[in-house]
Amino acid sequence: MDYLPIFMKLQGRACTVISGGAVARRKVELLLRAGARVSVVAPALEPVLAGWARAGVLEHRPAGFTPACLAAAAVVIAATDDRAVNRQAAQAAQHRGIPVNVVDDPAACTFIVPAIVDRSPIVVAVSSGGRAPVLARLLRARLEQVVSGGYGRLAELAGRFRSRIKARLRDPRARNRFWERVFQGPVAELALAGREREAGAALAVELEHAAGRAGIPGAVWLVGAGPGDAELLTLRAARLLQEADAIVYDRLVSRDILALARRDAERIDVGKSAGHATLTQAEINALLLRLARAGQRVVRLKGGDPFIFGRGGEEQEALAAAGIRCEVVPGITAAAGCAARLGIPLTHREHAHSVVLATGHPSPGGAAALPPVAPGQTLVVYMGMARLPALCTGLLAQGLSPDTPAALIQEGTTERERSAVGTLATLPALAALHAFRAPALLIVGDVVRFGCGREAGSERSAWTAPAGVAAGVPRGAPAEPAHLHVAPGYASLNDRVAPVAGMPPPAVSG
Amino acid sequence: MAGGERESGGFGVTGRVSIVGAGPGDAELMTLKALRLVQAADAIVHDALVSEEIKACFPARCQVFDVGKRAGDAASTPQAEINALLVRLARQGLHVVRLKGGDPFVFGRGGEEALHLAERRIPFEIVPGVSAMSAAAAGAGIPLTHRGLSNACTALNGFGPYLERIRWDALVGQGGTWVFYMAKRSVEAIVARLLAHGADPALGVAVVESASLPGQAVHARRLGEVARNPLPPLGAGPALVIVGPSVALLEDLNPMAGGLHADVRAVSGLSEAAR
Ligand SMILES: C[S@@+](CC[C@H](N)C(=O)[O-])C[C@H]1O[C@@H](n2cnc3c(N)ncnc32)[C@H](O)[C@@H]1O
Numbered sequence: 136m137d138y139l140p141i142f143m144k145l146q147g148r149a150c151t152v153i154s155g156g157a158v159a160r161r162k163v164e165l166l167l168r169a170g171a172r173v174s175v176v177a178p179a180l181e182p183v184l185a186g187w188a189r190a191g192v193l194e195h196r197p198a199g200f201t202p203a204c205l206a207a208a209a210v211v212i213a214a215t216d217d218r219a220v221n222r223q224a225a226q227a228a229q230h231r232g233i234p235v236n237v238v239d240d241p242a243a244c245t246f247i248v249p250a251i252v253d254r255s256p257i258v259v260a261v262s263s264g265g266r267a268p269v270l271a272r273l274l275r276a277r278l279e280q281v282v283s284g285g286y287g288r289l290a291e292l293a294g295r296f297r298s299r300i301k302a303r304l305r306d307p308r309a310r311n312r313f314w315e316r317v318f319q320g321p322v323a324e325l326a327l328a329g330r331e332r333e334a335g336a337a338l339a340v341e342l343e344h345a346a347g348r349a350g351i352p353g354a355v356w357l358v359g360a361g362p363g364d365a366e367l368l369t370l371r372a373a374r375l376l377q378e379a380d381a382i383v384y385d386r387l388v389s390r391d392i393l394a395l396a397r398r399d400a401e402r403i404d405v406g407k408s409a410g411h412a413t414l415t416q417a418e419i420n421a422l423l424l425r426l427a428r429a430g431q432r433v434v435r436l437k438g439g440d441p442f443i444f445g446r447g448g449e450e451q452e453a454l455a456a457a458g459i460r461c462e463v464v465p466g467i468t469a470a471a472g473c474a475a476r477l478g479i480p481l482t483h484r485e486h487a488h489s490v491v492l493a494t495g496h497p498s499p500g501g502a503a504a505l506p507p508v509a510p511g512q513t514l515v516v517y518m519g520m521a522r523l524p525a526l527c528t529g530l531l532a533q534g535l536s537p538d539t540p541a542a543l544i545q546e547g548t549t550e551r552e553r554s555a556v557g558t559l560a561t562l563p564a565l566a567a568l569h570a571f572r573a574p575a576l577l578i579v580g581d582v583v584r585f586g587c588g589r590e591a592g593s594e595r596s597a598w599t600a601p602a603g604v605a606a607g608v609p610r611g612a613p614a615e616p617a618h619l620h621v622a623p624g625y626a627s628l629n630d631r632v633a634p635v636a637g638m639p640p641p642a643v644s645g
Numbered sequence: 646m647a648g649g650e651r652e653s654g655g656f657g658v659t660g661r662v663s664i665v666g667a668g669p670g671d672a673e674l675m676t677l678k679a680l681r682l683v684q685a686a687d688a689i690v691h692d693a694l695v696s697e698e699i700k701a702c703f704p705a706r707c708q709v710f711d712v713g714k715r716a717g718d719a720a721s722t723p724q725a726e727i728n729a730l731l732v733r734l735a736r737q738g739l740h741v742v743r744l745k746g747g748d749p750f751v752f753g754r755g756g757e758e759a760l761h762l763a764e765r766r767i768p769f770e771i772v773p774g775v776s777a778m779s780a781a782a783a784g785a786g787i788p789l790t791h792r793g794l795s796n797a798c799t800a801l802n803g804f805g806p807y808l809e810r811i812r813w814d815a816l817v818g819q820g821g822t823w824v825f826y827m828a829k830r831s832v833e834a835i836v837a838r839l840l841a842h843g844a845d846p847a848l849g850v851a852v853v854e855s856a857s858l859p860g861q862a863v864h865a866r867r868l869g870e871v872a873r874n875p876l877p878p879l880g881a882g883p884a885l886v887i888v889g890p891s892v893a894l895l896e897d898l899n900p901m902a903g904g905l906h907a908d909v910r911a912v913s914g915l916s917e918a919a920r
Binding site for chain 1 (some may be wrong): 666668669671673674675677678681685701702704748749750751752753754755756757759760768771772773774775776779780782783784786787788789790791792794796797798799800801802807809810811812815816819820821826857860863884891894
């Protein structure tokens with residue numbers, strides 16, 4: 136460690152900045168934010184600084200630098216573009232024992248100014264010790280995301296309660312545990328979401344619980360994990376995974392996603408994978424209740440969105456009936472994830488005014504029919520792989536044309552993604568030929584024609600001429616282009632098309 | 646920073662466009678991928694639905710274009726201009742992020758933009774986002790599908806002129822949960838048409854405004870009660886309307902006022918009306 140990070144109290148103290156240029160302005164701004172009284176030593180000031188001087192926000196000393204300028208300064212910053220002047224100022228400051236920073240001259244500095252994330256009262260400082268300022272700035276940008284504005288509010292809130300909590304919870308260890316809970320539990324949730332009044336109320340309740348040794352009640356978050364790709368997790372889901380004591384997950388949740396969870400969190404697989412003993416919904420509900428009653432923060436992680444074929448409603452009801460707090464965190468449902476991968480818009484101003492999400496599972500009563508589909512509707516069938524031929528036949532029996540475009544996508548958005556595009560008449564055979572398996576999603580409707588740009592009858596579509604487009608993609612480009620529709624991955628999607636009568640041409644990829 | 650452009654563009658002369666769903670408004674409901682792309686963008690072209698909190702994540706050095714289209718409002722930046730802007734920026738070698746509220750392919754016109762880019766051979770990708778209906782359902786506690794109650798969910802365009810195109814008989818016949826986007830000014834019309842086409846008056850109807858945003862509000866009724874007990878006027882936020890049997894589950898959840906269920910505390914109507 137080349138420098139010791141410290142936070143300096145400058146409220147009401149005199150600080151001197153030498154130079155009146157744009158770089159100096161940024162330093163002046165920082166000093167003002169910390170409450171310093173700033174003098175700027177410079178023959179002339181750039182417009183903003185000049186404005187501040189006129190408004191009395193800072194003091195302007197319109198002269199060249201002389202050591203006398205430093206009298207009584209707590210901190211000196213030299214930012215002129217004259218190295219000699221800067222060095223002279225640095226020397227004078229050091230001579231008087233005043234901390235000094237010289238912009239772009241680490242050797243002349245006795246302190247350096249870090250990159251800052253200001254969520255007052257929380258402040259994060261990052262420094263590369265002058266070796267890689269750009270890297271420090273990039274890290275700062277990342278931290279800015281992690282430490283969202285809400286953390287400042289949370290710290291404010293904690294500050295307001297601090298003495299009260301000290302009085303009620305005498306044991307320092309109990310207090311520590313209490314704060315850890317508060318900062319990672321529902322109170323923090325509310326404060327981060329900007330609901331400070333509710334956060335305050337919840338904090339008071341938590342305090343009563345803790346003080347009354349009643350223990351802190353657990354809570355359950357029903358969290359959508361999205362369609363598969365871990366990067367399609369929401370920021371909230373990722374944060375909750377970091378905070379959970381226990382994670383109860385389904386088979387649809389990928390290993391990459393679980394890898395984002397806190398290392399010491401308990402992981403419980405309730406997934407329905409063939410051959411394994413799996414829990415019934417009632418057993419899952421009971422498990423959630425048991426964990427929450429033991430005071431755990433439970434993340435119930437579900438593929439896609441919890442409220443779209445996720446049975447989140449049943450779990451929510453069971454938790455509500457037991458008086459356990461529960462919050463639902465939406466996720467990207469499989470239809471949106473898969474449609475994005477195939478370039479199939481689910482709605483379209485001309486061709487699709489609505490989209491029906493349906494299940495291919497027979498309903499408990501027995502009847503296994505899909506809802507009737509109206510022209511101009513897109514139909515997306517979840518869990519339809521096992522009964523694909525019957526589903527397609529059923530749609531034909533409803534009166535849909537055998538030429539209706541239809542796409543099948545298996546394990547969409549994961550590395551194992553495969554897809555096939557055909558028509559209601561051809562898709563079942565294609566799927567059988569290429570041994571498609573669950574989990575897969577079926578998309579039926581005119582919009583499928585737009586998939587990967589193949590608007591039927593359109594010769595112009597660039598997507599049908601991937602070679603020309605691919606030329607724009609440099610060799611050895613980052614992995615990213617694999618997701619671009621014009622990238623080689625998509626080219627191969629078109630390559631393997633075996634033309635079949637009717638439109639659009641069927642395609643298989645993967 | 647010309648150097649920066651070339652570095653991050655990475656595609657030589659042609660840049661690329663990421664058509665990205667920003668989610669319903671709460672910045673924490675952006676995906677990890679959306680945030681990564683936004684932070685690395687050279688230019689961001691965004692809609693009115695993209696919230697202030699999300700805009701605060703935009704990197705300082707990137708060009709930002711607000712093509713603010715209010716839902717269904719013809720007086721905003723025409724689609725053709727947006728398309729042209731995307732092409733122009735990409736041809737400058739920039740990595741452009743086209744940021745849209747919710748999911749780009751659910752009433753987002755992402756398909757039109759994608760096709761336009763494809764026809765001009767501009768590399769692009771689609772990054773899905775959390776659609777407003779999922780956020781509204783989560784915020785209000787209304788499952789869109791539910792065992793034994795609703796085994797399908799239909800998302801429809803609820804903007805006035807589009808109501809004419811809905812086949813109401815077929816819709817009512819389909820059953821399941823119906824979600825109307827852009828339906829703020831057509832709540833009454835939707836309720837009336839559903840009832841006129843034989844929908845069960847006992848079905849629940851919920852209006853969810855500003856889902857996931859600070860002003861989130863949920864108002865619910867039975868379809869048959871709306872005439873007698875109209876839904877309250879809405880604020881300035883975007884809103885969608887959910888109709889179906891699972892909306893009635895709100896009755897069971899209402900007693901759960903407090904703590905994490907503060908969202909549900911904001912629910913007005915259904916249980917009082919039912920009593
Ligand atoms: C043009 S559509 C865009 C939909 C978006 N692509 C999506 O997937 O959510 C705009 C409509 O989305 C709905 N909407 C978007 N954000 C919303 C929110 N935070 N709360 C409620 N409704 C919202 C409203 O119905 C609004 O009129």
